[in-house]
Amino acid sequence: MEQLHVETPSRSYPVYIGEGIRHQAVRLLEPVLKGKSRVLIFSDANVASLYGDEVKAALEAFHPVSFFSIEAGESSKSLEGYEKGLTACMEEHLDRQSVIIALGGGVIGDLAGFVAATYMRGIAFVQMPTTLLAQDSSVGGKTGINHPLGKNLIGAFYQPEAVIYDTETLVSLPDKEWRSGFAEMIKHAYIKDPEFLAWLKENVQSVDAMKKDTLRRFLKRSIAIKADIVKEDEKESGVRAFLNFGHTLGHALEKVSGYGDMTHGEAVAAGMIFSMKLSNYLQLSDWNIKEEASWLEKLGYDVEAPSAFSPAELMEAIKNDKKVQAGELAFVLVESPGRPFLQKVRESDVLDLLTEMKKGGVKYD
Ligand SMILES: NC(=O)c1ccc[n+]([C@@H]2O[C@H](COP(=O)([O-])OP(=O)(O)OC[C@H]3O[C@@H](n4cnc5c(N)ncnc54)[C@H](O)[C@@H]3O)[C@@H](O)[C@H]2O)c1
Numbered sequence: 001m002e003q004l005h006v007e008t009p010s011r012s013y014p015v016y017i018g019e020g021i022r023h024q025a026v027r028l029l030e031p032v033l034k035g036k037s038r039v040l041i042f043s044d045a046n047v048a049s050l051y052g053d054e055v056k057a058a059l060e061a062f063h064p065v066s067f068f069s070i071e072a073g074e075s076s077k078s079l080e081g082y083e084k085g086l087t088a089c090m091e092e093h094l095d096r097q098s099v100i101i102a103l104g105g106g107v108i109g110d111l112a113g114f115v116a117a118t119y120m121r122g123i124a125f126v127q128m129p130t131t132l133l134a135q136d137s138s139v140g141g142k143t144g145i146n147h148p149l150g151k152n153l154i155g156a157f158y159q160p161e162a163v164i165y166d167t168e169t170l171v172s173l174p175d176k177e178w179r180s181g182f183a184e185m186i187k188h189a190y191i192k193d194p195e196f197l198a199w200l201k202e203n204v205q206s207v208d209a210m211k212k213d214t215l216r217r218f219l220k221r222s223i224a225i226k227a228d229i230v231k232e233d234e235k236e237s238g239v240r241a242f243l244n245f246g247h248t249l250g251h252a253l254e255k256v257s258g259y260g261d262m263t264h265g266e267a268v269a270a271g272m273i274f275s276m277k278l279s280n281y282l283q284l285s286d287w288n289i290k291e292e293a294s295w296l297e298k299l300g301y302d303v304e305a306p307s308a309f310s311p312a313e314l315m316e317a318i319k320n321d322k323k324v325q326a327g328e329l330a331f332v333l334v335e336s337p338g339r340p341f342l343q344k345v346r347e348s349d350v351l352d353l354l355t356e357m358k359k360g361g362v363k364y365d
């Protein structure tokens, strides 16, 4: 088992990473569960049927445990899903000494975390991530839900008490979800670690290669990058914004494709290539787009996804994203691996680029 420590101004907590460690949850969570009244395991239907009973049984031997599961998928990260979660807390008589355990992917982590942040003004919560993507989402304390007008527009910064990352649960993850999570890992490498990026490019040329025994090592590296950034800037007033690389267009793609068709990571992958095109377009970088895109395409990402949608519709979605400040579009661009920067971009430039992509132009080879 590997262990990392995340330090933020509001809380410090351990991240445990290891094969089969869900079976050790009782021991690992001892400091968190000590003196607590009740535990609510919060999961989705898929994860509940795979790992719900095991985790419940392990904890039940020592604590009163309730279980709540919601429909799987991004659509549960909604006001309705949030209400259902809160109702479960009330029905199960959770009090301020209770603990919520988020057992699932980023959707459950974000939703259960937000429920924990707001139920009775905040009760303890623990992340037990089960997707590759959750190497990003389970660390850092961003919790929240979507609104029909935009993604993650409602939420709170609320750190977990601990993260238990059992890599054995990833064996049941569909390839599409491996790809989704891997995109966030690529993102961490692009913004912070050129060496890690080179290593990933050399060693990971297929989805199967993501699943190799090197996984735990690069999972740890990726989480460490995220933890470093969050330590420096918990509430996103500075460097944390770089984690949004690929997300401005990514969120717009998720929205116009109807939340769920495209996974978060697939949208982010297309968003990262778009950002590179944009920075070349603005003459702020000199990316070899063909080279960057061909690696992502080999891994199965559709980096030309924006061209399937109307530029005006994408623009509308971009403008609803919370990264738009005072009417200016703030894009995270990367000059070269490890050198991200925040750039105000004119709406017309983004629209021009989207329009050219739609026509099949702008390849920047
Ligand atoms: N809070 C953050 O910092 C942060 C960072 C990145 C992404 N996110 C959010 O995370 C969400 C995406 O997370 P996700 O990709 O994990 O999606 P998800 O939670 O919807 O999981 C993807 C799918 O895989 C299934 N699944 C989960 N674990 C499984 C397992 N072990 N075996 C088989 N199936 C499994 C789920 O039921 C679901 O159908 C988005 O809403 C995104 O906005 C948050």
Ligand SMILES: [Zn+2]
Pocket (backbone or CB within 6 Å): 136, 184, 247, 264, 268
């Ligand atoms: Zn993301």
